[in-house]
Amino acid sequence: MKHLSALSEAVIKGDLEAAGAATQKAIEAGIDPQTILDQGLISAMDVVGERFAQGAMFVPQMLRSAKTMQSCVALLKPHFQAGTVSTKGIIVMGTVKADLHDIGKNLVAMMLEGAGFTIIDLGVDVAPEAFVRTVSEKNPQIVGMSALLSTTMPSMASTIEALKQAGLREHVQVMIGGAPVTAKFAEEIGADRYAPDAGAAVATAKKLLNIT
Amino acid sequence: MSNLPIPTFQPRLQVLSRAQALAIHAAALEILEKTGIKMEHAQARAMLIAAGAKPLADDWIRIPGYLVDDALRSAPRQIVLYDQNGNRAMPLEQDNFFFGTGSDTTFTLDLDSGQRRACVLNDTGRFARLVDALDNLSFVMSMSNPQDVPIIDFIYVYAFAEMVRNTNKPIVFIADRLEDITHIHQLACLVAGGEDALRRKPFLLNYSEAISPLRFPAHVVDRLMFCAAKEIPICLPSGSNAGGGAPVTLAGALALGIAENLTGLVIHQLTQRGAPFLFGPNVSAMDMKSTVVSYGCPEWSLTQAALADMRDHLYGLPIWSFAGASDAKTVDAQAGAEAMFSIITAMTSRCNLIHDVGYLEYGNMSSLEMVTLADELIAMARHFVKGIPVSPTTLALEALERVKAAGSKGIFLTDDHTFDHFEEALFLPTLIDRSRFDTWQDQGGQDMYRRSNARAREILAMHRLQPDKPPALLKEIDALLAKL
Numbered sequence: 001m002k003h004l005s006a007l008s009e010a011v012i013k014g015d016l017e018a019a020g021a022a023t024q025k026a027i028e029a030g031i032d033p034q035t036i037l038d039q040g041l042i043s044a045m046d047v048v049g050e051r052f053a054q055g056a057m058f059v060p061q062m063l064r065s066a067k068t069m070q071s072c073v074a075l076l077k078p079h080f081q082a083g084t085v086s087t088k089g090i091i092v093m094g095t096v097k098a099d100l101h102d103i104g105k106n107l108v109a110m111m112l113e114g115a116g117f118t119i120i121d122l123g124v125d126v127a128p129e130a131f132v133r134t135v136s137e138k139n140p141q142i143v144g145m146s147a148l149l150s151t152t153m154p155s156m157a158s159t160i161e162a163l164k165q166a167g168l169r170e171h172v173q174v175m176i177g178g179a180p181v182t183a184k185f186a187e188e189i190g191a192d193r194y195a196p197d198a199g200a201a202v203a204t205a206k207k208l209l210n211i212t
Numbered sequence: 213m214s215n216l217p218i219p220t221f222q223p224r225l226q227v228l229s230r231a232q233a234l235a236i237h238a239a240a241l242e243i244l245e246k247t248g249i250k251m252e253h254a255q256a257r258a259m260l261i262a263a264g265a266k267p268l269a270d271d272w273i274r275i276p277g278y279l280v281d282d283a284l285r286s287a288p289r290q291i292v293l294y295d296q297n298g299n300r301a302m303p304l305e306q307d308n309f310f311f312g313t314g315s316d317t318t319f320t321l322d323l324d325s326g327q328r329r330a331c332v333l334n335d336t337g338r339f340a341r342l343v344d345a346l347d348n349l350s351f352v353m354s355m356s357n358p359q360d361v362p363i364i365d366f367i368y369v370y371a372f373a374e375m376v377r378n379t380n381k382p383i384v385f386i387a388d389r390l391e392d393i394t395h396i397h398q399l400a401c402l403v404a405g406g407e408d409a410l411r412r413k414p415f416l417l418n419y420s421e422a423i424s425p426l427r428f429p430a431h432v433v434d435r436l437m438f439c440a441a442k443e444i445p446i447c448l449p450s451g452s453n454a455g456g457g458a459p460v461t462l463a464g465a466l467a468l469g470i471a472e473n474l475t476g477l478v479i480h481q482l483t484q485r486g487a488p489f490l491f492g493p494n495v496s497a498m499d500m501k502s503t504v505v506s507y508g509c510p511e512w513s514l515t516q517a518a519l520a521d522m523r524d525h526l527y528g529l530p531i532w533s534f535a536g537a538s539d540a541k542t543v544d545a546q547a548g549a550e551a552m553f554s555i556i557t558a559m560t561s562r563c564n565l566i567h568d569v570g571y572l573e574y575g576n577m578s579s580l581e582m583v584t585l586a587d588e589l590i591a592m593a594r595h596f597v598k599g600i601p602v603s604p605t606t607l608a609l610e611a612l613e614r615v616k617a618a619g620s621k622g623i624f625l626t627d628d629h630t631f632d633h634f635e636e637a638l639f640l641p642t643l644i645d646r647s648r649f650d651t652w653q654d655q656g657g658q659d660m661y662r663r664s665n666a667r668a669r670e671i672l673a674m675h676r677l678q679p680d681k682p683p684a685l686l687k688e689i690d691a692l693l694a695k696l
Binding site: 053055058059060100101103107110150151154180182197198 | 318330357359364365367388427429455456457500501502503575619
């Protein structure tokens, strides 16, 4: 549909004004909001993710596209019946206990949001108990943990253990990342996946939940 | 009466005008006075407020310019680091430059397999011993986050002990919180022969970091105040990286990093007036594709040189710096190019304490080969920076007369003048290869990676500490570690 392709173009370009206008036009044309979200916005972010993975786009441009997409989602929200927005899934994210670094985690969160996931970001210095509490309250599909320091990595293992103790480990997939983290470490502590960067995190999240 | 000798000009890099330096400093002060910083350490916050800082919401405070001026005035203009036997080793002042390795790498390039693997304590020791042997490296850092330590919470204490065991040179170290830096300090007192001896002749310097933008976590400030009180030299560079924790435009990144550094200096001097503080932020760039903080980018070299200019125009304190590092994942042409670039700029701008030599993979991987080859790159740069001495001897007019007199057989290669002066006049490489093709091929046709690998092995096999560490001291260190 031409409304949706104009919208997608604007999101890919990161043109906030044009995207807002195109969203309005699409709403006024009577296109169903979930369709606008899926075919106008999320599909555009898929293209952005693809181009970024190929080195054809820079991170600030990708973030601008994500920001554009989020501003259009805000315009769409009032037009959804309460509770009917379907997202790709809920992901609880945090930097582990005693670690205060979050630039990487924040980038991953932004990219996952752009790809259509709902993110619950617990911030930094997140204790295993806090992860467990949020998982039991919000029923996410994925838990994402980040660490920058070798000394805080053990907290990832503690969190997985805490999820087990609470009987929640089977209900979520666990993804981990951060400069000192490796696929081998993920295996050792019983995490489901390791992702080396924000782009890979999106692909990994989709794979974990068997979605495209 | 002979004429006065012509002083030798030594090549010097300048990247900022005085006007630029003043404008960046003014912006740093404006950040402190108007935006403020987030001081999460309650005692430091109270101390700053008592001294004249103004509280904002939550942990934020504004710091008036006069506190900065006071601190810049009271901080010492020279910091002398000694070796572990109390000999004067690194006078950090004016134009003196000293190179050394880096800390905290998760991985290392295995000397035997050529593969990347996680670091162990043995690596910490080997990197220390390698630096101990190399002429152009003056201080040791861990080049590892050793995974096999008995208690992970004390990783930095074990790393420090391992460095002490394997070098007599000064050590720049990392710590996490008050508890482990206290143990490291105790260990250092054992080496120096008591707290007073250590205070007078410190062989160590602590490297701590605030978090850009504007965050001062409590455990970081704990270490800052501990070092001030004990007069352990310290640097507190935040990583104010362009496009990441700091503005993407370098002037803004410098202003922010300097503001954060000045905050540390103010707290430091209020804690102990006149205690030694090594100045300067780490202002690199975040790569816009991979989001890594780059260790090979030209921006970091530029901001380091800018910091040196700001030292000369304004601060007068010795500065912390970096060089000899790369984002490459192997010891290849990128590694050589990036390492050499920063070595030349750090040296020609006269940065004082220059760390991270030997880093690969943007600081995630250490390499014994890189350290070894960078040692030679530093020597080569040094030869250039020494300049061209002009004197009757170096103008060599007498030698020319002799060569002329020798007729068609005349060549300088055989002249006494060459024999007398070639070792001084020329740079004589050992790792850099200039041999004829056939010679090179006969010796195995090895590239720089292979040659530096062989040299590193050689050094590690042969090198002994001079003097050796006394067995009694090593026993005391073991006893301290056993009690952790």
